[in-house]
Amino acid sequence: MSSITSLAELREKIDAIDADLLRLINERAACAVEVAKTKIAQGEQGTFYRPDRESLVLRRIKDMNQGPLPDYTAVRFFRELMSSCLALEKPMNVAFLGPEGTFTQQAVVKHFGNAVKAMPSATIDEIFTVVEGGACQFGVVPVENSTEGVISHTLDRLLNSHLKICGEVEIRVHQNLMGHVANLADITEVFSHQQSLAQCRKWLDKNLPHAKLTAVSSNAEAAKMAAANHQVAAIAGRVAAEIYELDILAKNVEDEPNNTTRFIIIGQQISSPTGRDKTSLVVSTGNKPGALHQVLEPFAKLGVDMVNIESRPSRQGVWDYVFFIDIDGHCEDDKVAQALVLLKTNVSMLKLLGSYPKAVI
Numbered sequence: 001m002s003s004i005t006s007l008a009e010l011r012e013k014i015d016a017i018d019a020d021l022l023r024l025i026n027e028r029a030a031c032a033v034e035v036a037k038t039k040i041a042q043g044e045q046g047t048f049y050r051p052d053r054e055s056l057v058l059r060r061i062k063d064m065n066q067g068p069l070p071d072y073t074a075v076r077f078f079r080e081l082m083s084s085c086l087a088l089e090k091p092m093n094v095a096f097l098g099p100e101g102t103f104t105q106q107a108v109v110k111h112f113g114n115a116v117k118a119m120p121s122a123t124i125d126e127i128f129t130v131v132e133g134g135a136c137q138f139g140v141v142p143v144e145n146s147t148e149g150v151i152s153h154t155l156d157r158l159l160n161s162h163l164k165i166c167g168e169v170e171i172r173v174h175q176n177l178m179g180h181v182a183n184l185a186d187i188t189e190v191f192s193h194q195q196s197l198a199q200c201r202k203w204l205d206k207n208l209p210h211a212k213l214t215a216v217s218s219n220a221e222a223a224k225m226a227a228a229n230h231q232v233a234a235i236a237g238r239v240a241a242e243i244y245e246l247d248i249l250a251k252n253v254e255d256e257p258n259n260t261t262r263f264i265i266i267g268q269q270i271s272s273p274t275g276r277d278k279t280s281l282v283v284s285t286g287n288k289p290g291a292l293h294q295v296l297e298p299f300a301k302l303g304v305d306m307v308n309i310e311s312r313p314s315r316q317g318v319w320d321y322v323f324f325i326d327i328d329g330h331c332e333d334d335k336v337a338q339a340l341v342l343l344k345t346n347v348s349m350l351k352l353l354g355s356y357p358k359a360v361i
């Protein structure tokens with residue numbers, strides 16, 4: 001006697017589970033529609049999307065998951081489910097650095113799921129503008145790459161915007177050389193975003209030493225150009241190769257194996273504390289001795305963990321700098337709130353860029 005369950009029996013079991021799942025998924029969706037009604041009754045029209053609540057839901061799923069599905073898969077599945085539930089409450093427009101096929105678009109899907117309307121913008125500046133003007137409720141912009149450092153354009157624009165950071169998302173960036181060229185030796189020019197060219201500098205020097213390297217507005221734009229001209233190639237993500245029907249000529253050409261980009265979500269609303277948050281701020285000290293010490297001191301004194309500090313020219317005078325700082329915790333957490341009060345007395349300008357939940361996956 002074999003103990004192997006028959007295929008027919010297993011399939012019957014799966015069909016029954018699917019029927020239960022479908023009923024439960026729709027029960028959940030109906031509940032989200034009820035939530036929307038309650039939000040409207042409470043006068044919360046603008047706050048259908050709640051990044052704090054979403055991150056708590058996803059964290060709970062991650063903590064409860066016992067497999068065999070890996071945490072990452074379980075979280076992605078619930079991410080998609082919440083995205084569809086939210087779309088029933090209120091469809092949302094999210095601006096990203098276009099055209100179709102950029103890593104920023106991947107970041108939109110990872111953070112919001114597929115049920116939002118992703119709207120391509122031509123530049124980082126335009127993303128800020130459409131969110132400031134209200135045409136899109138949120139925008140996703142790159143802020144930092146593990147190989148190449150900060151995206152200065154994003155930091156500069158944050159300085160002059162009233163928008164808040166309300167979330168973060170990380171994407172493992174794999175670059176590919178793509179085009180319609182038969183031999184690598186025939187490639188005369190390689191197009192890509194300046195950041196991507198920099199991430200692949202060593203590979204390009206070694207494998208395409210004679211090709212001209214030209215920076216364009218995005219990787220997907222580069223892929224579009226490589227589709228139109230068969231002597232040039234592009235460096236971009238796999239999705240861009242699929243969209244613009246290009247052959248992948250070389251895979252994973254990034255110099256650093258852990259090449260990762262961090263994106264931030266910008267919007268009009270402030271996220272509530274979740275217990276695992278980050279706060280981003282910018283301060284200006286004026287050009288005086290001991291300035292950096294005065295910035296660091298309040299955090300050290302109150303035991304607040306600083307996770308990143310970056311200086312940028314203030315553009316208000318020669319050698320005048322501002323510091324972009326990320327700290328652990330929410331601005332409403334006691335320790336953080338006290339540190340910010342102290343910091344305010346030590347600096348000439350302090351702007352809170354946002355407190356938001358840390359990325360779950």
Ligand SMILES: C=C(O[C@@H]1C=C(C(=O)O)C=C[C@H]1O)C(=O)O
Nearest residue numbers: 032035049050053054082085086
């Ligand atoms: C259902 C809600 O609204 C939205 C949908 C969520 C969900 O499907 O779980 C979670 C947060 C919100 O973005 C809510 O606020 O609880």
